[in-house]
Amino acid sequence: MSRARGGDLEAYEVLVARYTVPAHRAAVLLGAGDDADDVVQEALVKAYRQLSRYRGESGFRPWLLAIVANETRNLHRSRRRRDGLALRAAAVTEPLRDEPDPADTVLARDRRERLVRTLKLLPERDQEVLVCRFLLDLGEQETATALGVPKGTVKSRTARALGRLREHLATEEVPGA
Template structure:
């Protein structure tokens, strides 16, 4: 945990709202991205807001074993799961953030861009087809770029479980991809 982060957490525990605001500013983007990628979709803002409220209320229970980010993302993951469970219908919003089409400063070849976009869409489609446990571990490890330890905290499982789920999920994903796509994707 960074010194600035540890200091902000300690000050926030003492009731310093400015310190907690610093944490909110620092971790809103990763929390929002996690919520979207884990399935909150258009409700990601609500999930993130609720997660920050719960994190503030739970600061006394935060032990600091993992970084604040991992602890917060665990709350985001739980809030997202709660949202998904409460929905009456499943939506296909899980991976919108992963299929962004940001304009690049230098215009690439349109054919290359179209091919890359199509490969990303196909990969996201195959990722969506995996069961929730496989999808969650791959989202955390590869789309949110969390370490195994951070993923374990985020998903509320042991680090060994993260390793085994990741290996199994990658195998399942590879089996869904055509041979040529495995290397390019």
């Protein structure tokens, strides 16, 4: 460790070889999914850049795993931002060229806004699967790959999420009713 802190790249390579597997396991368990490799790589680069801050009080492994945990949290935040963008993009409607009645456009926009607003009330897992399946128009296998879950999990989550969405929509007040 002291050689790595002194700038010895070969010494740091030994640390990387020793701690990559536990770092990857931590990233997966913390929810990085298919992005675990990227999380670990970023964590190892940050650890190298911050070696001068390492005090050795708790060992290199826990210090590195703390960086992995922070990188995984950053990944979750960026996923939420991305999903939020997808929800906002779905809420935006552009007038259709062949739209016969402007009132239909207004009603469709209102329904879409209500749907997106209600979708945001659902738990994050429900939002993710519904956004992938219906707003991004991904198939079950594509959704499974995107979320890092089995195809059967996508099917069951979709069914449950649609049920919850229907319940929310049914209980929401309808304007003018």
